[in-house]
Amino acid sequence: MTIIKTGVCSFGLSGKVFHAPFLTVHPGFTFYAVWERSKDLAKEKYPDVKVYRSYDEMLADNSIDLIIVNTPSYTHFDYAKQSLLAGKNTIVEKPFTATVAQAEELFRLSKEKNKLLSVFQNRRFDSDFKIVKKVINDGLLGEILEAEIHYDRYNSSLSPKPHKETPGPAVGVVFDLGSHLIDQAMNLFGMPEAIFADIFRMRPGSAVDDYFEVLLYYPRLRVRLKATYFAREPQGFIIQGRKGSFIKSRADIQESDLQSGKLPGSKSWGTEPESESGLLHTEKDGKIIRERIPTLQGNYMEYYDSIYNSLINYSSPAITSQDGINVIRIIEAAYQSNKEKKIIDIQQTNK
Numbered sequence: 001m002t003i004i005k006t007g008v009c010s011f012g013l014s015g016k017v018f019h020a021p022f023l024t025v026h027p028g029f030t031f032y033a034v035w036e037r038s039k040d041l042a043k044e045k046y047p048d049v050k051v052y053r054s055y056d057e058m059l060a061d062n063s064i065d066l067i068i069v070n071t072p073s074y075t076h077f078d079y080a081k082q083s084l085l086a087g088k089n090t091i092v093e094k095p096f097t098a099t100v101a102q103a104e105e106l107f108r109l110s111k112e113k114n115k116l117l118s119v120f121q122n123r124r125f126d127s128d129f130k131i132v133k134k135v136i137n138d139g140l141l142g143e144i145l146e147a148e149i150h151y152d153r154y155n156s157s158l159s160p161k162p163h164k165e166t167p168g169p170a171v172g173v174v175f176d177l178g179s180h181l182i183d184q185a186m187n188l189f190g191m192p193e194a195i196f197a198d199i200f201r202m203r204p205g206s207a208v209d210d211y212f213e214v215l216l217y218y219p220r221l222r223v224r225l226k227a228t229y230f231a232r233e234p235q236g237f238i239i240q241g242r243k244g245s246f247i248k249s250r251a252d253i254q255e256s257d258l259q260s261g262k263l264p265g266s267k268s269w270g271t272e273p274e275s276e277s278g279l280l281h282t283e284k285d286g287k288i289i290r291e292r293i294p295t296l297q298g299n300y301m302e303y304y305d306s307i308y309n310s311l312i313n314y315s316s317p318a319i320t321s322q323d324g325i326n327v328i329r330i331i332e333a334a335y336q337s338n339k340e341k342k343i344i345d346i347q348q349t350n351k
Contacts, residue, residue: 141241244282270298
């Protein structure tokens with residue numbers, strides 16, 4: 001079996017939680033190298049990993065097949081560009097880049113170098129999103145007319161990480177949580193025709209946006225995306241169709257399990273408690289039903305399976321760089337809409 005030697009650009013939360021465990025468990029990958037400027041946190045947990053003190057040194061290692069750019073969002077473009085120029089296949093954490101122009105430059109560069117370029121959008125593989133997608137695709141609600149997707153939290157405190165609270169490129173909740181919601185919406189419904197956005201600050205002392213509501217316009221559908229830090233009773237997914245409704249909490253357990261040290265791969269991995277089952281209220285076989293339906297298992301390993309198949313079998317990854325470009329295009333339009341207080345035609349932004 002071909003092994004993909006992988007270098008990770010940092011060993012903070014995402015490196016520890018979302019990448020190293022999967023690179024370690026997946027038989028097709030090895031957590032081969034990490035960039036840590038002064039600490040040896042990765043080596044304490046993974047004694048065989050190579051530690052590089054500079055990015056240039058890690059990129060110069062010709063045995064590395066794949067680089068994961070999981071550094072602060074404002075560095076994504078520069079580090080991903082350096083990785084591609086060094087001839088490495090590259091995964092970029094969300095948000096992909098700060099601008100569409102940057103995202104398109106990376107796309108062109110990946111084609112020139114004939115290297116994989118993918119965006120790490122793990123929320124496509126959450127248990128809650130997977131069951132929502134299945135209910136829609138199975139036609140249980142009929143034609144979808146309205147959808148709400150929330151990413152709600154309750155936390156009025158500012159992040160202790162300065163890069164998350166300092167105004168600058170690709171900073172704020174629209175780039176952070178919005179990247180997930182927009183990707184999920186477009187995976188379900190495709191690119192919208194137009195967008196309206198309200199972006200705001202609610203936390204005391206916040207210098208970056210921490211609330212948004214985005215309305216996506218489709219020919220026969222409206223999709224509302226919302227994130228806030230002041231929801232003690234968070235919402236998840238509310239899907240309305242001609243035949244009925246489906247309501248599902250955002251309850252995937254993978255992140256909390258990974259943070260507690262659990263490794264992926266068990267039979268029960270990504271299994272939500274039964275209490276979080278979605279509520280289906282619809283018409284089936286001529287009868288009105290209102291029942292709880294079990295949630296599908298979440299599994300971020302599916303993303304890594306996709307990357308492996310793409311590198312070995314030259315298939316398209318589950319999340320492409322074009323997906324990343326589309327998300328940033330919507331984010332740019334959202335900020336334009338908020339500034340101008342008007343609906344923005346997405347077709348015009350494509351020109």
